[in-house]
Amino acid sequence: MVGSSVSSSSLISSGARGGELMPFIAMVMLQIGYAGMMILSKLAMDAGLNPFVFVTYRQIFATIATYPFAFFLERKTRPRITLSVLFQIFLCSLTGVLGNQGLYFIGLDNSTPTIACALANILPAVTFLFAVLFRQETLGLRTIAGQAKVVGTLVCVGGAMLLSFYHGPEIGVGNSAIHWKYAEKMTDNKNNSANKVNFFLGPFLLLLSAAAWSLWFIIQARLSTTFSAPYTTTTLMCLMASVECAIVGACVEHDISAWSLNSGIKIIASLYSAIVCSALAFCVMSWCIKKKGALYVSVFTPLLLVITAILSWALLREKLNLGICLGSTLIIGGLYGVLWGKSKEAKQIGIINKDEIKPDLELQPNSRLNGDHHVHAEG
Template sequence: MANVDFVPFLAMVTVQVGYAGMMITSKLAMDSGMNPFVLVTYRQVFATLATIPFALLLERKTRPRITVPILLHIFLCSITGAFMNQVFYFVGLNNSTPTIACAMGNILPAMTFLFALIFRQESFGIKSKAGQAKVIGTLVCVGGAMLLSFYHGPYIGIGDSRIHWTYANKMTDKHPTNKGNFLLGPFLLLSISAAWALWFIIQAKLSRKFPAPYTTTTLMSLMASIECAVTGAAIEHRVTAWSLSSGIRLISAIYAGCICSALAFCVMSWCIERKGPLYTAVFNPLLLVITAILSWALLQEKLTVGILVGSTLIIAGLYCVLWGKDKEAKAKIAEEMEAAVMCREREDLELQLPSHRNGSNVHHDPN
């Protein structure tokens, strides 16, 4: 692990911690009666407001020219990474169960690896150790996440958390349980991973053509705000439902927008530019581990054997993929250095040939 670039690793772990916090605050907000589509809309609005100053100040001199193809790429990012991802999640969750939602969401690394292979942003390389590590690590990661979601087992006797959030006890779900459509639900939840994976691929191309993550995130959030607002207004007509007078609703909306959209998208865009889409996607299963810990600490949820074993497999698979990516990066650097050395040797040889020819002519000159 010491050989792996530490900054992108720490950045992606921090992103997952931020998402875990959003899941808890958003759950409390929706338990208080907040419509999820209203929450999604406010999330994008606050994300736009949070990133505008950074885009205007930090990228004022370095921002490339915004062209029509760039705007089209950003629009595709807003559709896949913001609108489809969040709308499909809430509709799918409404027609399914939280367990299925978590399990289906953790096929993201495998889905991203598949799309990266199709778009030739990743190499299969099954004959190399690095390629085998990426494939095996991805499978182990997904397997651990599935085990964590579906298998619980006996409780682990670690006692109760002393920092239990008593405010969570006061929240009650004001909406009746909806069994929904158990065919539509899993299909939409599967579509989330496809939308996320497509966003990683599109963002990887956009980062090379338009290396301005703050401007990209601002424009993407602005477009997603309009898309989500139109959808939210069509679903929730009551003006009172859009009120942020409740403290938990305001906190969850600001937190989700500023931390989990504005900051997270900027960090992920930077990591995609540095490490590629698969590296960024493979951290997604860590969200289950972090959420389980925070849920135990703040919401008094019990830790089980399934959580422990699944978390261990996720960490092992993650390490395996990171090792493969690191090995692959070193091999690429070695090939580039070898190619540079061969190029210099060829140039030196070409320079030496004329001097040998001139020396030979002087040696045979009869005068």
């Protein structure tokens, strides 16, 4: 009996550890997946793939990939799709996909993966500003939580400005030999991708992309209260965005040959971004949010910057400079300030039911800043 009791206790303890470990592993792997998209997208555009053409193909493939989830998982539970719901999804497609991804990939094409990834971390701060304007959030300057959110937002914006407009000396970390064996062979353009960097246009478009993505959060927060079918929403949004991006892409790129996925890297980048960073990422993040909460998922965002910087240095021979390092540090610090303030505020107003959570799960508010389905258009 004693041996049986000890064995049962060990199994329960092991299961608990496994339950804690799996969301962590899933989120780390997801950040690696997003970093891979950064690299592949940059290589594909260096190979001549137009950003809007790339976004169009991504939405087409994403629609195909997410449709089975919407059909099989929400066929019986999906609310009625009204004209109001369709209009809100249409607005989501304009802001979250056409505006966000279109501007993002043009910015990435005129920048570097590390800069693009660093500026993506400003998203929670920009969303907080829009949420205040649309009265979905309050400043609460008389509370520590409100002060943390405001200061974190200002630090985030300051870090983004520093990263965008100050470069400083290069940080000598040596050169990677992988670049010439891998990246150059996968691109048709033999010029180093750093020659395409525009240190004003690229960051500026990336900031506009974050603003568009933030507006998506505001619209999505309202949509989710009346239409709780995230897979269906994602599928319809990608479908609408496919048409929108195709129209804009046709206006921007008149050459029919530019729409041909005539190289391996173009096909791989389009399929990878749609399947891994749209369909699969949505499922993984939804599961992790259910298990650990929205805040737990969001705090892994800065890890993407580190992974992308390493891969960019190794595969694209991207140079790191003082401005990138200082700006990224401020952005990450500001991000955690906003998240900490949001978490403390959530506990103060009673969003978290302390009787139903474990002590180590206290930082898990159901925050509108980090909504349940923001993953499909990331990047």
